[in-house]
Amino acid sequence: MTDHARRPGRPGEERGDRGRDRGGRPARPNRAADVPRQAAYEAIAAVHRDDAYANLVLPAILTDLRLYGRDAAFATELTYGSLRATGTLDAIIEAAANRAVDRIDPPARDALRLGVYQLLHTRVPAHAAVSATVDLVRGVAPGAAGFANAVLREVATRDLDAWVERVAPSYDEDPIGHLALAYQHPQWIVRSFAEALGGDLGETTRLLIEDNERPSVHLCARPGRADAAELADEVGGAPGAFSPYAVYLPGGAPGELAALRDGRAHVQDEGSQLVAAALVGAELEGADERWLDLCAGPGGKAGLLGALAAPRGATVTAVEIAEHRARLVSQATRGLPVTVLNTDGRTVGSDRDLPAGGFDRVLVDAPCTGLGALRRRPESRWRRQPSDLPPLTRLQRELLGAALRAVRPGGVVAYVTCSPHTVETHVTVTEAARRSGAGVDFVDARPLLPAGMPGLGEGPTVQLWPHRHGTDAMFLAVLRRAQ
Numbered sequence: 001m002t003d004h005a006r007r008p009g010r011p012g013e014e015r016g017d018r019g020r021d022r023g024g025r026p027a028r029p030n031r032a033a034d035v036p037r038q039a040a041y042e043a044i045a046a047v048h049r050d051d052a053y054a055n056l057v058l059p060a061i062l063t064d065l066r067l068y069g070r071d072a073a074f075a076t077e078l079t080y081g082s083l084r085a086t087g088t089l090d091a092i093i094e095a096a097a098n099r100a101v102d103r104i105d106p107p108a109r110d111a112l113r114l115g116v117y118q119l120l121h122t123r124v125p126a127h128a129a130v131s132a133t134v135d136l137v138r139g140v141a142p143g144a145a146g147f148a149n150a151v152l153r154e155v156a157t158r159d160l161d162a163w164v165e166r167v168a169p170s171y172d173e174d175p176i177g178h179l180a181l182a183y184q185h186p187q188w189i190v191r192s193f194a195e196a197l198g199g200d201l202g203e204t205t206r207l208l209i210e211d212n213e214r215p216s217v218h219l220c221a222r223p224g225r226a227d228a229a230e231l232a233d234e235v236g237g238a239p240g241a242f243s244p245y246a247v248y249l250p251g252g253a254p255g256e257l258a259a260l261r262d263g264r265a266h267v268q269d270e271g272s273q274l275v276a277a278a279l280v281g282a283e284l285e286g287a288d289e290r291w292l293d294l295c296a297g298p299g300g301k302a303g304l305l306g307a308l309a310a311p312r313g314a315t316v317t318a319v320e321i322a323e324h325r326a327r328l329v330s331q332a333t334r335g336l337p338v339t340v341l342n343t344d345g346r347t348v349g350s351d352r353d354l355p356a357g358g359f360d361r362v363l364v365d366a367p368c369t370g371l372g373a374l375r376r377r378p379e380s381r382w383r384r385q386p387s388d389l390p391p392l393t394r395l396q397r398e399l400l401g402a403a404l405r406a407v408r409p410g411g412v413v414a415y416v417t418c419s420p421h422t423v424e425t426h427v428t429v430t431e432a433a434r435r436s437g438a439g440v441d442f443v444d445a446r447p448l449l450p451a452g453m454p455g456l457g458e459g460p461t462v463q464l465w466p467h468r469h470g471t472d473a474m475f476l477a478v479l480r481r482a483q
Ligand SMILES: C[S@@+](CC[C@H](N)C(=O)[O-])C[C@H]1O[C@@H](n2cnc3c(N)ncnc32)[C@H](O)[C@@H]1O
Pocket: 272, 294, 295, 296, 297, 298, 299, 300, 301, 302, 319, 320, 321, 322, 325, 343, 344, 345, 346, 365, 366, 367, 368, 395, 399
């Protein structure tokens, strides 16, 4: 695995030796296991053992094992599908094995997850799923082959619905617990979605279903450099439903597109385009020249803001605390009127380049749990924990407080998260506005989005949703500092 595919270890986090051979290398399944399953095993083992990200580690494994076409697609489906379903697969394995999953050796457990996924979610014939998985287990955890065989045979006695009925609480007694198991999300996340959707469990279910689909890739045709309709023709895609800059790409990865190479477009979810453009569309009296992006890495929104700033004679200051991400912002905004600062956005007022009251428009695209983008990272729903919330919401409040210091009287701030969790959205915004010394008014964000966009709620803030808008679940609040 390449280093960039690996999530940095947290301080004090130890990596165990399980699933490694005597030389310390990850144990490889035996060569008899067929190659797509071997690739999927290696990817999910890397995710669980090394904290890797599947979307980064899998392409490297596919290349390493020379898998293309249908084989690569099968390996991808197995990897993404079994990572997304981990919690549900584990509940089924526990019931079938009559043993807690954390008492199963990690290599055998990962192989079993893959096997159960094939049995319950794919058209792979049961005998093939069982024998291929037992072969895999022989390579990675030889002592567990008989155990795996017995568990898989037990799982194969029922279909998915019957297993859900057996292991999930009934919908009537515990609807959140039932939906979590049936639709493969942790309970705390289902609860937070239901709350953000006003308690509508039917709509929550539609969201959970959408979260289990792979999203299409969206491009942003950079204003002044490309036209969305022409770009759609060029790449064989379709113009977006809402953003005037969006193009939906057919298939998965964008690959080598000339438009990306020569800076006419960048990859960006349509929801991200909409919230960045909303900041620029907000009415402003007086000067409109100095824009600030307080959390800019890796530079998607800074790229769009820069392209929108250029013809207006405005400039963008893009702040990013992480050095490597600041470099990505510089790359993403080459040729645009954007200055990148590798610093902490909370230094507004004490950093010469970030003067208090020095900006007309400010974007805070805050670090968040990313619960609105679970479609993109199959493992992230199981990795995120409720304990992630307190430090993140504190940082969000501080960054929004800094933005409210940075904006001039009468100027506007857009607060954005790619999470619909109300603690990261409404609670953060209300608290930061309350604590800010300056007077702050909410601007209705709905008219700042394209006319006719459905499902924008009661305002003044806006929550976009995968199942309503086909975008990530982006939240947008627009605030104006009192004169
Ligand atoms: C949600 S991402 C921003 C995405 C970006 N706006 C885009 O469209 O590509 C949040 C970013 O904030 C950065 N960040 C976190 N704490 C920060 C701080 N105190 N000051 C500035 N940037 C910070 C993170 O490193 C991360 O790159």
